[in-house]
Amino acid sequence: MITKSLKTNEIANYRLSIAPMMDCTDRHFRVLMRQITKKSLLYTEMIVAQALHYNKNRNKLLDFDEIEHPISIQLGGDNPNLLAEAAQMAEDWGYDEINLNIGCPSPKVKSGNFGAYLMGKPKTVANCIEKMKKSCNIPITVKHRLGIDSLDSDDYLMQFVDSCSLAGADRFIVHARKAWLNGLNPKENRTIPPLQYERVEKLKNNRPGLTIELNGGINTVNDCIKALEVFDGAMVGRAVYSHPFLWTKIDSVIYGEKEENLSRSKIIKKVIPFAQKHLENKGRLWQISKHIINLIENIPNAKRFRQELSENSQTKEADISILKKIAQQLEDAGH
Ligand SMILES: Cc1cc2nc3c(=O)[nH]c(=O)nc-3n(C[C@H](O)[C@H](O)[C@H](O)COP(=O)(O)O)c2cc1C
Numbered sequence: 001m002i003t004k005s006l007k008t009n010e011i012a013n014y015r016l017s018i019a020p021m022m023d024c025t026d027r028h029f030r031v032l033m034r035q036i037t038k039k040s041l042l043y044t045e046m047i048v049a050q051a052l053h054y055n056k057n058r059n060k061l062l063d064f065d066e067i068e069h070p071i072s073i074q075l076g077g078d079n080p081n082l083l084a085e086a087a088q089m090a091e092d093w094g095y096d097e098i099n100l101n102i103g104c105p106s107p108k109v110k111s112g113n114f115g116a117y118l119m120g121k122p123k124t125v126a127n128c129i130e131k132m133k134k135s136c137n138i139p140i141t142v143k144h145r146l147g148i149d150s151l152d153s154d155d156y157l158m159q160f161v162d163s164c165s166l167a168g169a170d171r172f173i174v175h176a177r178k179a180w181l182n183g184l185n186p187k188e189n190r191t192i193p194p195l196q197y198e199r200v201e202k203l204k205n206n207r208p209g210l211t212i213e214l215n216g217g218i219n220t221v222n223d224c225i226k227a228l229e230v231f232d233g234a235m236v237g238r239a240v241y242s243h244p245f246l247w248t249k250i251d252s253v254i255y256g257e258k259e260e261n262l263s264r265s266k267i268i269k270k271v272i273p274f275a276q277k278h279l280e281n282k283g284r285l286w287q288i289s290k291h292i293i294n295l296i297e298n299i300p301n302a303k304r305f306r307q308e309l310s311e312n313s314q315t316k317e318a319d320i321s322i323l324k325k326i327a328q329q330l331e332d333a334g335h
Pocket of ligand 1: 103215216236
């Protein structure tokens with residue numbers, strides 16, 4: 001479905017975002033998160049520009065629901081023309097902004113030499129950003145690391161950011177650790193190189209006019225509040241994915257919205273109409289339940305509820321009654 005993009009100044013108000021994560025931040029997870037926070041910016045998983053160019057099924061890659069706004073599409077690639085084409089498609093499809101992935105060191109990006117590898121090629125990155133800016137009218141943002149391998153000094157980081165900014169990048173999301181392209185796998189690259197918030201702070205202090213968000217190791221709403229004292233935005237990944245219910249106060253605490261009394265059962269009930277539509281379109285229930293399961297923790301019998309949802313959702317025949325039953329059981333138990 002093509003939906004209408006928000007205006008650029010509306011996007012700038014979103015100070016908290018949920019990080020792009022392959023195999024996690026699909027449209028089902030995003031719909032779940034929208035029941036928890038109406039205000040935060042959501043990201044897609046990375047979509048490779050080549051895939052949008054060649055895949056006849058590109059509508060499926062691009063599709064999202066109206067309620068997912070504000071939503072940023074994350075693109076991967078190093079070909080300026082393909083990225084420009086993808087940016088235009090994303091704008092036409094109704095995305096609110098486009099994020100270029102320069103932080104991910106997965107095997108997929110290694111074979112294409114993009115993602116974090118592009119931190120070593122600032123000219124190519126600038127060229128990509130320039131072409132993307134020319135092809136659309138929505139913000140282009142960059143998600144990157146502190147550095148890669150030996151290209152890891154503060155000066156190099158600043159030159160990289162300056163070059164992106166000159167090319168037209170509207171915002172920077174800095175994963176506050178470097179990546180080792182040889183020797184560490186993607187998972188290790190998210191844990192072993194130490195977090196260095198002070199280096200992102202230095203960047204912000206040296207470039208106060210740029211919009212700079214902090215990412216990496218933000219685990220609680222309080223961590224976000226602290227980050228927002230220094231940075232223009234905070235991006236959270238794993239802590240939100242694994243513990244979505246711990247984030248139900250974001251809108252009231254961060255955005256000053258009236259507090260909504262959300263419960264696990266209420267959230268699941270709100271997801272049910274979307275799940276129903278997904279099943280009618282020949283989707284599987286498990287594609288949705290696998291995210292919902294993470295909601296069910298920190299309550300008595302959590303393990304039993306999770307087990308029941310997991311076992312009953314994974315069959316081909318699993319239908320909406322499974323979600324309805326779990327929601328009801330949780331409500332009856334006061335959750
Ligand atoms: C399973 C998984 C998949 C990820 N996929 C992407 C991705 O597609 N693009 C990207 O820029 N970062 C990706 N990341 C990195 C996150 O966006 C984020 O930068 C990283 O997890 C650090 O933030 P956190 O400590 O809040 O999780 C992924 C992380 C995880 C755990």
